[in-house]
Amino acid sequence: MSTRVANRRIRLLVAIFAAVFALALLRAGWLQAVRAQALGSLGTSQHRETVAVPPHRGTIYDRLGVELAIGSRAITVYANPRQVTDPRAAALAVERDLGLEADEVYPVLADRSNGFVYVQRQAGPEGAEALQRRKIPGLGFYPEERRIYPQRRVGASVLGYAGVDNKGLAGLELELDKTLTGSRGEKTVVKDPFGRTLEVVDSKPGKDGKDVYLTIDHSIQGQVERVLRETRERWAAKAASAVVMDPQTGGILALAVEPGYDANRFPRVAQDRLRNRAVTDTYEPGSTFKIVTISGALETGLVTPSSRFTLPYSIQVADRKIHDAELRGTQTMTTDDILSRSSNVGVVTIAEALGRDRITQWIRRFGFGRPTGVDFPGESKGIVLRPEKWSGSTIGNVPIGQGIAVTPMQMVAAYGAIANKGIWVQPHLVERVGGGREVREVRRRILSRKTSKQVRGMLREVVEEGSGMEAQVPGYRIAGKTGTAAKPDASGGYSTSAYVGSFVGFVPAKDPRLVILVTVDEPRGAIWGGVVAAPAFAEIAKFALQYLEIPPD
């Protein structure tokens, strides 16, 4: 080979190297200058990930610190079907680890028209983690919290429930949602090619929700629900409700409705069962409402407990004829007798003397016609006619608890005022939030001590000698009142077959510690409050007195 040929080859080689080097330089320049930002963010997205850290929803405890609603960690499994390479294998893995039917999961994973589908919301952490370890392309995972109600049915109508997004949807879960829900945290992590976290580069801490302590006692609540269940079954009633309150503090110890439900299964429960009737629904109270007129008349000095009235069996009020429940001749009764014997004619006679305006004032003063302010969502204010809307016969029915609608909560608060020496205390369910101070009680005097004592004495006679004898508890003096009211029907009149029987009272009568109300909606076989509701009152009172170690009076 000549030197000339050799030089030519060397030059060619240099040219080739130079060209390759120039191309490499151009490519490097292109990647580092022009594509730098796009490739940088692509790289970052491949090894960096921002993970949401869900806050812990606060626990709801009863007054003794027993958990009523708690959060449990769960993992939600989702999929991008477009990235699932083998839907069949993925479906079988899901069946093995999460226990879902592969036949149902497969079509979802195979449908490439969707970019996002849930495989299972709030799956158990063990199964989800096993699935995650399989590293199936197209499947994704993120942590969530699942709400659990360990007492199941007990207190469900008070607690309400939180949905799959851990948002309160009903009851106290809804009322206290802001308090129970914290704020979501975030952390940005760097991962290696195998998906293992190498480093946390940024972290924004979340804030857990606050724990809430209620005034509810789970043992009393459970017993009240059991008694209501038995009462409802015994009288084949449509529904029943009960409220147990401490009259001195307004703390609700039990708030139960039947039929109830298990809060863990709320999506499958009929909508009608989900509301708490004791707060959201109204009923015509019947004779239990007579204390308003009697208390008003006593307080204003219009009557005394021994004032005497000559009362016929029936009286005409405008176009209505008012009569007593039991047929009798004209009798002389004291105010005391009128309440203990629940005389409609007697109460209407006193109401006519008191007058429309003063009666409506007393109705308001006892808290009817406006929400009590109990810390529960959807409280009804009841239905109370304004004085200008009264007809000629209204004074013949409102004072005896007809033509007026109240909630069980309003009625308990009203009797609580009589039990609490004339001081009305706002009922409440939340004792304290987190480690904070106790909820401040709202209270106002509506009756003098003297009048409340007089009314307490009259109510004691109802149980000792009158219509409420079934409410007696051996060893204790009980004060209370029965109520029986026909339900309004669709035609604007009153039903002749559908009634609400109720009993409301307090115990021990001398120094009341408990106010208890029981209502039985549409009982069959008997309708009277003294027959259908008073025995339930006695059973609830007997348990609560023993449980709370309240000595006999």
Place this chain on the structure above:
Amino acid sequence: MVATLLAGIVALNVAVLRLNMQVEQLDGQRDRLVSQREDLQSQLSTAAAAGRIEQVATGTLGLGAPESTTYLELRHRRR
């Protein structure tokens, strides 16, 4: 000397990386333990529910409801 320095820096970075990985693993472990604790708490609360205990007491063990409480009032005698 430069080589030793570079080797030291690399070794330090590797050590930090390993520690970071351990921290993450421990975080994961802590989350799993918290999750287990919550599950156990839930099981405990369910098992300790008054209604369930009453059911077991009356149904399985054949126990009856307690009799009414007897209260004795003791008066202090003055001497």
